[in-house]
Amino acid sequence: AAGVIQSPRHLIKEKRETATxxxxxxxxxxxxxxxxxxxxxxxxxxxxxxEKMQSDKGSIxxxxxxxxxxxxxxxxxxxxxxxxxxxxYFCASSASRxxxxxxxxxxxxxxxxxx
Amino acid sequence: xxxVQSPQAVILREGEDAVINCSSSKALYSxxxxxxxxxxxxxxxxxxxKGGEQKGHEKISASFNEKKxxxxxYLTASQLSYSGTYFCGTEGSNDYKLSFGAGTTVTxxx
Numbered sequence: 483a484a485g486v487i488q489s490p491r492h493l494i495k496e497k498r499e500t501a502t503x504x505x506x507x508x509x510x511x512x513x514x515x516x517x518x519x520x521x522x523x524x525x526x527x528x529x530x531x532x533e534k535m536q537s538d539k540g541s542i543x544x545x546x547x548x549x550x551x552x553x554x555x556x557x558x559x560x561x562x563x564x565x566x567x568x569x570x571y572f573c574a575s576s577a578s579r580x581x582x583x584x585x586x587x588x589x590x591x592x593x594x595x596x597x
Numbered sequence: 598x599x600x601v602q603s604p605q606a607v608i609l610r611e612g613e614d615a616v617i618n619c620s621s622s623k624a625l626y627s628x629x630x631x632x633x634x635x636x637x638x639x640x641x642x643x644x645x646x647k648g649g650e651q652k653g654h655e656k657i658s659a660s661f662n663e664k665k666x667x668x669x670x671y672l673t674a675s676q677l678s679y680s681g682t683y684f685c686g687t688e689g690s691n692d693y694k695l696s697f698g699a700g701t702t703v704t705x706x707x
Contacts, residue, residue, distance in 0.1 A: 513693065515693075515694060515695070523699075524599075524684055524697040524698060524699050524700050525639065525684070525695075525697050526697075527694040527695060527696065527697075530693045530694050532693060537693035538692060538693035538694045540694055572638060572639070584644075585629060585641050585643075585644045586629065586641065586686075586695060587641055588631075588638040588639045588640075588641075589638060590637075590638050591637075591638055
């Protein structure tokens with residue numbers, strides 16, 4: 483079965499640079515979520531989109547922005563990168579609550595290293 | 598608000614059972630359980646909606662007590678493949694996100 487696709491899988495950036503992470507949800511999933519996971523920590527919710535509109539927002543820094551496009555893929559844009567931004571970034575997708583089956587499936591993640 | 602998971606860690610021998618608990622201070626719409634191995638993505642195990650139902654997948658099952666805002670994950674006759682960190686993720690009625698607990702590290706030894 484098709485899974486969530488994330489690219490790139492690994493990314494190395496220097497401080498103050500920008501990065502763009504991409505997420506392609508499972509077909510027919512209309513909701514996308516972004517999570518950040520530091521070493522030994524639980525995933526922290528950043529932001530979510532439903533039908534191309536922001537549906538919820540968590541602890542996402544102002545330096546980060548995200549959007550969902552007409553084909554439902556999503557991009558997380560990160561600017562003025564800091565050392566503390568180094569983490570695993572997961573994208574997850576789900577069907578809508580109305581479908582009655584909206585468990586979130588996670589992509590393989592993008593490992594961002596800021597030097 | 599982050600749910601509270603317990604225990605933090607558990608070590609089992611193959612064939613032993615374990616229970617992982619997850620509790621929240623807010624009213625929940627659903628509880629999701631995931632298992633994550635080091636460096637990999639969280640893998641969905643099961644979802645429980647308010648209604649107190651119990652679900653199972655092979656020898657892993659879970660319950661949800663919506664009155665107490667608590668969920669428990671039951672690992673029965675554990676196998677080596679059960680090793681990993683188990684996270685509960687909770688969702689309120691107006692949320693479009695999961696708040697994860699700190700995780701429970703399960704180590705199953707032969």
